[in-house]
Amino acid sequence: MKALLLEEQGDKILASVQNVDEAKLPSHDVIVDIHYSTLNYKDGLAITGKGKIIRQFPMIPGIDFSGVVHHSEDPRFHIGQHVLLTGWGVGENHWGGLSQKAGVKGDWLTAVPEGLSLKNAMIIGTAGFTAMLCVIALEQGGITPQSGEILVTGASGGVGSTAISLLSTLGYQVTALSGRSSNHEYLKKLGATNIITREEFEQPGRALDKQRWAGALDTVGGQILANILAQTNYNGTVAACGLASGFSLPTTVMPFILRNIRLQGVDSVYFPAEKRAQVWQRLLQLLPETFYQQAMTEITLDEVPRYAQMIMDNQVTGRTLVKIS
Helix, strand or coil: CEEEEEEEECCEEEEEEEECCHHHCCCCCEEEEEEEEEECHHHHHHHHCCCCCCCCCCECCCCEEEEEEEEECCCCCCCCCEEEEECCCECCCECCCCECEEEECHHHCEECCCCCCHHHHHHHHHHHHHHHHHHHHHHHCCCCCCCCCEEECCCCCHHHHHHHHHHHHCCCCEEEEECCHHHHHHHHHHCCCEEEECHHHHCCCCCCCCCCEEEEEECCEHHHHHHHHHHEEEEEEEEECCCCCECCCCCCCHHHHHCCCEEEECCCCCCCHHHHHHHHHHHHHHCCHHHHHHCEEEEEHHHHHHHHHHHHCCCCCCEEEEECC
């Protein structure tokens, strides 16, 4: 089978497309013929070696995939069934989706909802699944379209792009925070009402600032998240799912105590399996057909190393779909 293989050589990570013996696949419950995978920020870190994502080598990266069941010892899945996988440490601790086949546990798989193609399932992928969980976190925090503006950071990335589309469909007024002026038209087409630059959020601000946002969906963390918290309205909710700008949070308890705001962390990797189908159904219902074309760039497996470096250089917009089959 053809796969992108990561190998360790001294302190460097070598990434190359190779023919890998199928007999080396992990002996799990289900073998899947992979049709599509994607390229995410975490994949970029792993493939370029800029993040300590991979702990054992050789490794096939790719934190998600969609495909067709080839062999199953799990009664929940049958040969020929369309399935998808996001999370569960696949592509980090277990061989992942940038391969023609994968051997995985049945517990990690989700049946593709009727009406969703394998291609569109991965245009959504991990990023879209995470974005939906963030939107649900805002809803659970009591934030409605009538509450006020929602700020989305990392707006040009996969999570941010999907979040803008979801929030816009639900009737929210969305402000996109982006560091690339070239993407303003793209963000407006997704549904962003306003677009602001990242620079004003990158410097240390006040512990409590002027109230601007009913809620926020943050993908970057660090100083940007601290400034968002200081600007969030009374009773607001901030859903945080990323740390591209850093894992420290230079803030105080003042926004939480004096303005009664909620900071909700969102993890999609180990989100309970029994609840995943409901989330995918909402994604299917909410994302407009235009999203799948606007937010997607399709590449081949051989192009993955180059695009992984582009992700790290902040040169990729929206979702990067990898056609495997």
